[in-house]
Amino acid sequence: MEPNKLEKQFRDKLNAREIQPSAQAWDRLDAMLSVAEEKKTRKPFGFLFIAAGILVLVTLGLFFFNQNDTVISTPNTIVGTETKNDTAQNPSEIRTTPIVESQKQNKAVAASDVQPTTHNNAVEGQQKRTNRQGVPIINQSPKSNQIIKDKTIEYQFSSDVAIKDLPKVVEPKEYVFSNERKTKSDESLLADLDHKVKESTNKTTTVKVDPKSLLLQVDGEVEYSFREKMLQKINKNYQEVKVALANRNNE
Amino acid sequence: MIELAVENNRHAQHQIYSKFAPKMLSVCRQYIKDVHQAEDIMITAFMKVFTNLKNFEHKGSFEGWIRRIMINECISFIRVQKKVKFIEDETYFEERHNNIESQFSVEDIQFLIDNLPDGYRMIFNLYAIEGFKHHEIATMLNISEGTSKSQLSHARKMLQDHIIKLKNYHNGTE
Numbered sequence: 333m334e335p336n337k338l339e340k341q342f343r344d345k346l347n348a349r350e351i352q353p354s355a356q357a358w359d360r361l362d363a364m365l366s367v368a369e370e371k372k373t374r375k376p377f378g379f380l381f382i383a384a385g386i387l388v389l390v391t392l393g394l395f396f397f398n399q400n401d402t403v404i405s406t407p408n409t410i411v412g413t414e415t416k417n418d419t420a421q422n423p424s425e426i427r428t429t430p431i432v433e434s435q436k437q438n439k440a441v442a443a444s445d446v447q448p449t450t451h452n453n454a455v456e457g458q459q460k461r462t463n464r465q466g467v468p469i470i471n472q473s474p475k476s477n478q479i480i481k482d483k484t485i486e487y488q489f490s491s492d493v494a495i496k497d498l499p500k501v502v503e504p505k506e507y508v509f510s511n512e513r514k515t516k517s518d519e520s521l522l523a524d525l526d527h528k529v530k531e532s533t534n535k536t537t538t539v540k541v542d543p544k545s546l547l548l549q550v551d552g553e554v555e556y557s558f559r560e561k562m563l564q565k566i567n568k569n570y571q572e573v574k575v576a577l578a579n580r581n582n583e
Numbered sequence: 584m585i586e587l588a589v590e591n592n593r594h595a596q597h598q599i600y601s602k603f604a605p606k607m608l609s610v611c612r613q614y615i616k617d618v619h620q621a622e623d624i625m626i627t628a629f630m631k632v633f634t635n636l637k638n639f640e641h642k643g644s645f646e647g648w649i650r651r652i653m654i655n656e657c658i659s660f661i662r663v664q665k666k667v668k669f670i671e672d673e674t675y676f677e678e679r680h681n682n683i684e685s686q687f688s689v690e691d692i693q694f695l696i697d698n699l700p701d702g703y704r705m706i707f708n709l710y711a712i713e714g715f716k717h718h719e720i721a722t723m724l725n726i727s728e729g730t731s732k733s734q735l736s737h738a739r740k741m742l743q744d745h746i747i748k749l750k751n752y753h754n755g756t757e
Contacts, residue, residue, distance in 0.1 A: 338746075339711040342696075345689045346712055350605035351612055353622050358600060361626050362593070365633060369591055 381577060388570055395559055585645065589636045596633055603646060604629070607653045613708050614657035616697050621657075628656035654713065658723065661701055669702055669726045669734060685750065695745050703738035710735050 587595035604625065611621035611628070632649055639648055687695075696704055709715045709723070710731075717735075721728040 341687065342692050343712045343714075345687070345692055346609065346613060349609045349689050351608040351618070351621075353604045353608050353625065357604070357622055357626055358597065361600065361629050362597075364626070364630050365591070365593070365596065368630070368634060 381573065384573065385570075388566055392563075392566065395563065398555075399559065585636060585639065585641075588633065591633075599632075600629060603649055606646070607649060610650055610653050611657055612693070613696060613712060614654070614661060614705060624656050624660050625653065628653045631656065654709070655723075658705065661705060662724075669724065669730050691749065695742060695749065698745055699738055699741060703734060703741060706731055706734045707738040707742070 584595050584598060588599055607628070608618075608621060608625050611625045612618060615621040615624060628649075631652055635652075639645070696707065699707060705724070706720060709720045710717070715723070717728045717731045720726075720731045724731070
């Protein structure tokens with residue numbers, strides 16, 4: 333298996349041979365070498381970019397963790413919305429009662445004051461169309477009653493219900509029923525109402541859970557908008573960095 | 584010169600390149616038929632030479648070190664691009680003692696080598712031209728020593744057949 337003479341000849345001749353490479357060969361090697369050098373010199377900056385990227389990721393992670401915390405606190409606000417639903421149902425009950433009440437009272441007005449019935453009829457027509465309009469027309473009914481009723485209707489139609497006023501909303505139902513039952517003199521009614529309103533206002537002071545949740549909600553919203561802005565900024569910066577990196581790599 | 588080249592002195596690098604490129608291209612050409620492809624491989628091998636220059640221990644010859652890098656580059660290229668697979672056979676022929684005394688030109692030698700299959704050519708080059716031992720070739724190509732031996736004997740036989748054909752061709756034309 334020793335290399336024979338022929339192979340020795342092969343070796344000698346091949347080792348003596350030289351093939352001149354093309355002129356472009358050195359240029360290509362030169363270009364490759366300069367690319368390699370550039371990469372080496374830019375490496376520290378590359379690490380900086382990576383570090384910045386990691387920092388951005390960490391901040392993003394922190395933001396998301398904070399968001400999760402607020403999500404946990406949302407059960408409070410959910411309770412608030414549940415109560416909202418209750419109030420939303422209540423006004424409908426209230427709405428039916430005022431019609432009866434107002435009709436009764438209108439009749440009473442017609443009997444005592446001999447007021448033009450046409451007005452009442454018109455009122456009745458209006459009542460049929462919209463209960464909301466019908467309520468204020470009851471002149472005898474106390475002003476507070478009106479206000480409260482208006483409020484209840486407001487709650488029904490506006491989405492952003494102030495939870496703070498919830499107790500007030502619940503109260504009218506009771507006194508409206510009492511109004512119906514008693515049908516006392518106006519003055520006594522007024523007195524009763526005043527009393528009840530006072531009671532209700534006293535009750536609102538005792539109920540202090542809802543404002544907190546409201547505050548939390550507002551805080552959450554403010555924080556959320558701030559977070560969104562921050563996220564957008566970070567995203568924008570990240571995109572810029574990405575583009576810069578891509579450009580650098582393309583060079 | 585080598586120290587200067589380590590510091591990415593382009594002039595020193597160019598001098599090293601100019602000195603060794605023709606020889607190294609010849610080495611690459613032994614393994615790869617296409618001259619342009621051989622040149623590509625030489626360039627990438629030179630890249631490796633310059634990037635690993637700081638690892639060069641001034642023990643052996645610098646040329647030998649570069650040559651080894653060239654050969655390794657050629658081998659890896661052939662193995663990746665051509666997907667050469669060595670059949671694990673341990674059969675090899677009885678050595679015919681050939682007494683071919685005729686002289687060949689370098690072109691003829693290259694032609695003969697080019698006509699060998701990639702695997703045969705690789706082992707023939709490594710053994711007969713570079714002077715590696717079978718166990719060295721076996722570790723380089725990740726094959727068994729027996730396979731290396733059998734491949735060499737196949738290559739030698741094929742080469743002798745080709746030489747006879749070439750001789751006949753030359754005789755015919757003369």
